Amino acid sequence: xxxxxxxxxxxxxxxxxxxxxxxxxxxxxxxxxxxxxxxxxxxxxxxxxxxxxxxxxxxxxxxxxxxxxxxxxxxxxxxxxxxxxxxxxxxxxxxxxxxxxxxxxxxxxxxxxxxxxxxxxxxxxxxxxxxxxxxxxxxxxxxxxxxxxxxxxxxxxxxxxxxxxxxxxxxxxxxxxxxxxxxxxxxxxxxxxxxxxxxxxxxxxxxxxxxxxxxxxxxxxxxxxxxxxxxxxxxxxxxxxxxxxxxxxxxxxxxxxxxxxxxxxxxxxxxxxxxxxxxxxxxxxxxxxxxxxxxxxxxxxxxxxxxxxxxxxxxxxxxxxxxxxxxxxxxxxxxxxxxxxxxxxxxxxxxxxxxxxxxxxxxxxxxxxxxxxxxxxxxxxxxxxxxxxxxxxxxxxxxxxxxxxxxxxxxxxxxxxx
Amino acid sequence: xxxxxxxxxxxxxxxxxxxxxxxxxxxxxxxxxxxxxxxxxxxxxxxxxxxxxxxxxxxxxxxxxxxxxxxxxxxxxxxxxxxxxxxxxxxxxxxxxxxxxxxxxxxxxxxxxxxxxxxxxxxxxxxxxxxxxxxxxxxxxxxxxxxxxxxxxxxxxxxxxxxxxxxxxxxxxxxxxxxxxxxxxxxxxxxxxxxxxxxxxxxxxxxxxxxxxxxxxxxxxxxxxxxxxxxxxxxxxxxxxxxxxxxxxxxxxxxxxxxxxxxxxxxxxxxxxxxxxxxxxxxxxxxxxxxxxxxxxxxxxxxxxxxxxxxxxxxxxxxxxxxxxxxxxxxxxxxxxxxxxxxxxxxxxxxxxxxxxxxxxxxxxxxxxxxxxxxxxxxxxxxxxxxxxxxxxxxxxxxxxxxxxxxxxxxxxxxxxx
Numbered sequence: 001x002x003x004x005x006x007x008x009x010x011x012x013x014x015x016x017x018x019x020x021x022x023x024x025x026x027x028x029x030x031x032x033x034x035x036x037x038x039x040x041x042x043x044x045x046x047x048x049x050x051x052x053x054x055x056x057x058x059x060x061x062x063x064x065x066x067x068x069x070x071x072x073x074x075x076x077x078x079x080x081x082x083x084x085x086x087x088x089x090x091x092x093x094x095x096x097x098x099x100x101x102x103x104x105x106x107x108x109x110x111x112x113x114x115x116x117x118x119x120x121x122x123x124x125x126x127x128x129x130x131x132x133x134x135x136x137x138x139x140x141x142x143x144x145x146x147x148x149x150x151x152x153x154x155x156x157x158x159x160x161x162x163x164x165x166x167x168x169x170x171x172x173x174x175x176x177x178x179x180x181x182x183x184x185x186x187x188x189x190x191x192x193x194x195x196x197x198x199x200x201x202x203x204x205x206x207x208x209x210x211x212x213x214x215x216x217x218x219x220x221x222x223x224x225x226x227x228x229x230x231x232x233x234x235x236x237x238x239x240x241x242x243x244x245x246x247x248x249x250x251x252x253x254x255x256x257x258x259x260x261x262x263x264x265x266x267x268x269x270x271x272x273x274x275x276x277x278x279x280x281x282x283x284x285x286x287x288x289x290x291x292x293x294x295x296x297x298x299x300x301x302x303x304x305x306x307x308x309x310x311x312x313x314x315x316x317x318x319x320x321x322x323x324x325x326x327x328x329x330x331x332x333x334x335x336x337x338x339x340x341x342x343x344x345x346x347x348x349x350x351x352x353x354x355x356x357x358x359x360x361x362x363x364x365x366x367x368x369x370x371x372x373x374x375x376x377x378x379x380x381x382x383x384x385x386x387x388x389x390x391x392x393x394x395x396x397x398x399x400x401x402x403x404x405x406x407x408x409x410x411x412x413x414x415x416x417x418x
Numbered sequence: 419x420x421x422x423x424x425x426x427x428x429x430x431x432x433x434x435x436x437x438x439x440x441x442x443x444x445x446x447x448x449x450x451x452x453x454x455x456x457x458x459x460x461x462x463x464x465x466x467x468x469x470x471x472x473x474x475x476x477x478x479x480x481x482x483x484x485x486x487x488x489x490x491x492x493x494x495x496x497x498x499x500x501x502x503x504x505x506x507x508x509x510x511x512x513x514x515x516x517x518x519x520x521x522x523x524x525x526x527x528x529x530x531x532x533x534x535x536x537x538x539x540x541x542x543x544x545x546x547x548x549x550x551x552x553x554x555x556x557x558x559x560x561x562x563x564x565x566x567x568x569x570x571x572x573x574x575x576x577x578x579x580x581x582x583x584x585x586x587x588x589x590x591x592x593x594x595x596x597x598x599x600x601x602x603x604x605x606x607x608x609x610x611x612x613x614x615x616x617x618x619x620x621x622x623x624x625x626x627x628x629x630x631x632x633x634x635x636x637x638x639x640x641x642x643x644x645x646x647x648x649x650x651x652x653x654x655x656x657x658x659x660x661x662x663x664x665x666x667x668x669x670x671x672x673x674x675x676x677x678x679x680x681x682x683x684x685x686x687x688x689x690x691x692x693x694x695x696x697x698x699x700x701x702x703x704x705x706x707x708x709x710x711x712x713x714x715x716x717x718x719x720x721x722x723x724x725x726x727x728x729x730x731x732x733x734x735x736x737x738x739x740x741x742x743x744x745x746x747x748x749x750x751x752x753x754x755x756x757x758x759x760x761x762x763x764x765x766x767x768x769x770x771x772x773x774x775x776x777x778x779x780x781x782x783x784x785x786x787x788x789x790x791x792x793x794x795x796x797x798x799x800x801x802x803x804x805x806x807x808x809x810x811x812x813x814x815x816x817x818x819x820x821x822x823x824x825x826x827x828x829x830x831x832x833x834x835x836x
Contacts, residue, residue: 013454015445016638020436022459027433036431037466039459041440048455154811220434291717292710295731299709300813302780304733311731313713319728319766348737362720395718
């Protein structure tokens, strides 16, 4: 089953917006065991949209279009799909009612062109989830299919996860339940993880080649999001697939241990916030080499305020000495981050302090090589510190330092539970 | 002149890496007045690379390939291009010497497969800039051309800016110098800017339709990067184009005034850092609704440390009261951000304090609607505050709040100069 992604919008070609939707959909397809060989971006031009859709249908079994479903004259995805299907569009009165209600409930005036979003190509059906004004579409073309979802990431994600992936798996002919789970890890490289799991993977491959149903394992390195280990199980029933997945997860966790920090959509920050909340601990940061990045990621979580008190971004050395009470002396040392973590706790009145100090580059600092980062955690007066060497340029060092710091806090909290 | 971008790499399709290269190249092409109608992502598969390149050449005049030039067996871009050209590859001894030297100078062992990067399709030439180990390629195919650049963004950018854009402009047949300049603005919507410039644009269009050489003007909304106004001038000599551009910039600046915060690659943060540096002022932040985002963007600038002392990320209300000395009371008010800005100055020992407080959403806070943000600047004991209503979800409110805050500081510093 081959699936193509087509992102529609002139602003994507002009680089005004980065197309992150296609990447996200690509990942979901991979997780569901579906192949994607091509992804295309095309502008708001009906003839070119039609050209791209026809080409995609000629070489793949299904196409997911993203964007161009809004109310303006630039939103041409519906027209393009209707042209490819060779049909007219009809206005769906149920959707008209839904859109009208949505505007009324928000107390907003509804311009007439909004109802264009209720037009549906004849033969297509709408996707049940409709978080915004534009409905998603499922449009059969012979034995193939075009899906259309809005370009707004939150709306797109609900429709792809809630309807499209399942529909694709059903269409893929294999009357099987395919389930997957992502174990999110930090602390080992991709090749390190592969080495740890060589025995498991070899055994699973052997099972599969004997025709025995076996889960598959894949690795995805995702920068500041850690390295993902994806397990996919295919079975004749969902219960069976779920059982395979659970057994496989247990085996992997036995090998990987604390390298696994979360599953699926959890992030290092959401996990750390949850662990602090459960332990009744509040958190404060002292950020130097990460420059506010950890604070920014923590505070992007809606429920952060219960746990996260704030941060001192100590970019200048004097701030470390004056505000955080770090003894005057070299600052990229474990003694300095220990003092920073304690200082953040004290200054911001939190139970836990987390600190970073290091050399982001490109130049050396205090004769220390770029990429050298010291991390410190203080819980009460107990302090844990570590020094790591991180690869990459200034931006990557800062990102890897951020996830490494939160990971040190996670491991320290785990140790306290034991 | 139509140009297509092809990004090569299975990791792009799987969503392991976001393809930001295509967007960046798309923007450069737009700035240079070159059209892009399609962008494609394809995996590390020679047959499919060939298929995509042939299709791109059939509908466009030039193709820029990104990625797949490295030393591993997955790097197939060179092979794909050679197949499309119908030629063999030859090893370029000058490049062999360059790569060997590069490894030696870094004191690193060179695996033999690195020399694969010195293979060049017969009839192709290499791009002069070679910041990494892989050279870029210029590969003529009939009267069309395929360019190949590495996927490493820093290497790609040097080659596209330094060679490819100029080569494309030359090939575009117009024996003209095309220069462009981006005026970066904040404080007006895209439609507001268009309205302010209606007279100018109408006049330029009229000139062009009379056959008089006239610059063109376009708008690009770029989120946290502001709204860009791009001026492109085409003339028979570079000096002439430069003069047209300068005159046009002067006219636009006379109309847009302080809305223009910078040009070309300057960011709001780089401009604010420069202004503070020139005025001999150090800067401290008190971030609430922006949660560390301004600090993180300031500190990503290599030279930030001369100016930027640090930030207090006051996520919890108590931090605002205790650390920043904000009087107990409502916190999304101009009085509160004024106290925060003064508190940041004092706590971090800086000349200037910049503060944000607001409601990122999705819920209301203190009965105040999501998107409401108060901003404050303190220079010495002088305080300037403002309240803005920002559109979008939690992440966008935070981003728009960050650029709005830095913009308030910029305007305050401008006023001081007068």
